Amino acid sequence: MNDAFPVSGLRGRLTANAPLGARAWFRTGGPADWLFVPEDVEDLADLLRNRPTDLPLTVLGACSNVIIRDGGIEGVVVRLARGFSDxxxxxxxxxxxxxxxxxxxxxxxxxxxxxxxxxxxxxxxxxxxxxxxxxxxxxxxxxxxxxxxxxxxxxxxxxxxxxxxxxxxxxxxxxxxxxxxxxxxxxxxxxxxxxxxERLAEIRASREASQPVRARTGGSTFRNPEGHKAWALVDEAGCRGMMLGGAQVSEKHCNFLLNIGEATSEQLETLGETVRQKVLEQSGIDLHWEIRRIGRRTTGEKTI
Missing domain, CATH: 3.30.465.10 (Uridine Diphospho-n-acetylenolpyruvylglucosamine Reductase; domain 3)
Known part of the structure; x- marks a missing residue:
């Protein structure tokens, strides 16, 4: 990482080596090389217009459906906050x-x-x-x-x-x-x-009853293949409750991965890939991730 950020004149908050794990719903992941919280639309436009072409840029929102890898995120991470929530x-x-x-x-x-x-x-x-x-x-x-x-x-x-x-x-x-x-x-x-x-209350109650909403999770892990439910395929492959370190396939809804203790992002992603392989072997269906996996697996590795 360069000592100085390559774009000057920005008005928002810019932080080097900024921790991201606490922002992610899984509570895992490494830091951003740079974290930029723009003041407003024009401030963000200035970054985009003047950013060097070799500076990677990643946008993070609520960090609900993302695994931030343990090596952190290369380049600049943009987080929209004040000025973008009206x-x-x-x-x-x-x-x-x-x-x-x-x-x-x-x-x-x-x-x-x-x-x-x-x-x-x-x-x-x-x-x-x-x-x-x-x-x-x-x-x-x-x-x-x-x-x-x-x-x-x-x-x-x-x-x-x-x-x-x-x-x-x-x-x-x-x-x-x-x-x-x-x-x-x-x-x-x-x-x-x-x-x-009343309809909002019904949806909230249904979600509370069927999903691990109070756990450290990232929402639905895999997309539903056409004609199938991802959770049912995971269950049929015998993966309900499967664990790897502090990562677990939820017993309540097995299309959710959980950080039940001190899971790393690597453990969560590896568990997800293991589930995909078992579902493929069981049903012949290749599940596709709905959760985004971003960043470097280990410090120094290129973002993939």
């Missing part, structure tokens, strides 16, 4: 900043009497990540409710993309390479606020 209620929708938590957007929608965004209360994460991966749960997803998303391109240009332009598919979007979601508009339908709050 929520604006309109007559038929909500404009939410990328750093706004999904659950907070769902609560604002309920208070405003706007239905259709209840599913967000069941998704641990922020709006930027939800747009990037077309997050969904409880019968809906971002594709079903998004009007547009504003992004900064890799060279710092502000653009607005429609739902169609984002090319959503299951847990996937066609965001341009290097683009960062800034904010998004989500449609809502007028409804009785109390009825909406």
């Amino acid at each position: 929520i604006q209620v309109e007559a038929d929708g909500i404009i939410a900043g990328a750093a706004a938590l999904d659950v907070t957007v769902a609560e604002h929608s309920a208070a405003a009497g706007l239905a259709g965004l209840e599913f967000l209360v069941g998704i641990p994460g922020s709006i930027g990540g939800a747009v990037r991966m077309n997050a969904g749960a409880y019968g809906s997803d971002i594709k079903a409710v998004l009007d547009w998303a504003e992004i900064l391109t890799a060279d710092g240009e502000l653009r607005r993309l429609s739902c169609e332009e984002l090319g959503f598919d299951y847990r996937h979007s066609e965001l341009p390479d290097g683009a960062i979601v800034i904010r998004a508009r989500l449609r809502g339908t007028p409804d009785n606020p109390e009825a909406i709050r």
